[in-house]
Amino acid sequence: MSEEAGIRIVVQEAPFDFGAEADAFAAGRNDMGAVVTFTGVVRDVSGGLDGMEIEHYPGMTEKALARIAAEAQARWSLGEVLVIHRHGKLAPGERIMMVATASPHRKDAFEAAEYLMDYLKSRAPFWKKESAGGGQSWVAAKDEDEAALRRW
């Protein structure tokens, strides 16, 4: 976890308390009119998912997320940025990660949160492996996720 200039990055194996994080984020800041959160959840597409394991690159992960957050902060008017991402084993329905942005303006808060997600998806070193029916398989990166970066 690093904390500077309103940016907080957390990479951890343990579950996080989404309600408490959302409630505490930018709380008491009278100058921020708009707060956006995005939460990623382990999705059971086929109905037969047993769980997921997320591998990451300790050291690089935190640096990559901090850089993406700093770039968002340079690009939009943001008072606070939060990124939490779990690794290790997760069950269907569990929360994988969240980002939160606070800005004076709703457009900035929305765009910055989408930017964080687009870059986090394709530029932060996490890899998902799904377990279903006794087998395991690495989740393939989607072309559309790489394409989403061209928007920015």
Place this chain on the structure above:
Amino acid sequence: MSEEAGIRIVVQEAPFDFGAEADAFAAGRNDMGAVVTFTGVVRDVSGGLDGMEIEHYPGMTEKALARIAAEAQARWSLGEVLVIHRHGKLAPGERIMMVATASPHRKDAFEAAEYLMDYLKSRAPFWKKESAGGGQSWVAAKDEDEAALRRW
């Protein structure tokens, strides 16, 4: 408050518990991979705001919000939609409202939340009056808010 097909609309004077609402929203739905929330906060732009009073049109407000939510649900793949909006007196830093969307896909969750906000801003019957330095003034609608609707 109305509840049907995953849409929940709440219009109330009392504060709402953002953390608890965020935590409960779409909880336990394994088929929704993406959750977005937007929260609007009473913003003290000039540093001299004493507070705000929000007037609304009881009856029409709930109908207008339910229609906007239903339109979002028809347009994007959404499992759950939540809109909470307060009226009455609010202090700087207090939460005015929130929307939340849950979807299998992050793009849908983000776009639907932005759509809900754009329409809520200009099509739901709420009016804000600010108190500052002993005087009161109605907040003027912004051209950019009306312009934002053309995107959809």
Place this chain on the structure above:
Amino acid sequence: MIDVLYFAWVRERIGMPKERLDTGAATVAALVDELRAREERYAMAFSDLSALRVAVDQELTDFDAPLAGAREVAFFPPMTGG
């Protein structure tokens, strides 16, 4: 008989939130003309229709909307929620 509602600064200028009127106006615009003719405060409130919005039976509509069968008309400035 129709209920006429006023919100925000329209309510303040006219000095009441609601009144019940007996009108034969066929459209919202005709009702506005009737109101304007009544008193100065109405004339002031309705001086610039581009600054106003109207709902008939709790649905946003235009000033040329018909009033036949309507139970409730509301006048207010552009909304500023969110």
Place this chain on the structure above:
Amino acid sequence: MIDVLYFAWVRERIGMPKERLDTGAATVAALVDELRAREERYAMAFSDLSALRVAVDQELTDFDAPLAGAREVAFFPPMTGG
């Protein structure tokens, strides 16, 4: 000496998460050629570079990046976080 790290299916194919190598390779691509020549499992892991990403000292880079002064190189598939 340089630390070489493997993640996800690259780690699985090569059979270890990390190794320490004494290499004179001037670029990432040259290091990949060295590794491919060592054993079949490396040749398999590095058979399609378009399916791989590389980081030098924890910064994403390209396969033609120089290795002079680098302490750590990591190979992995495209990321799938979020």
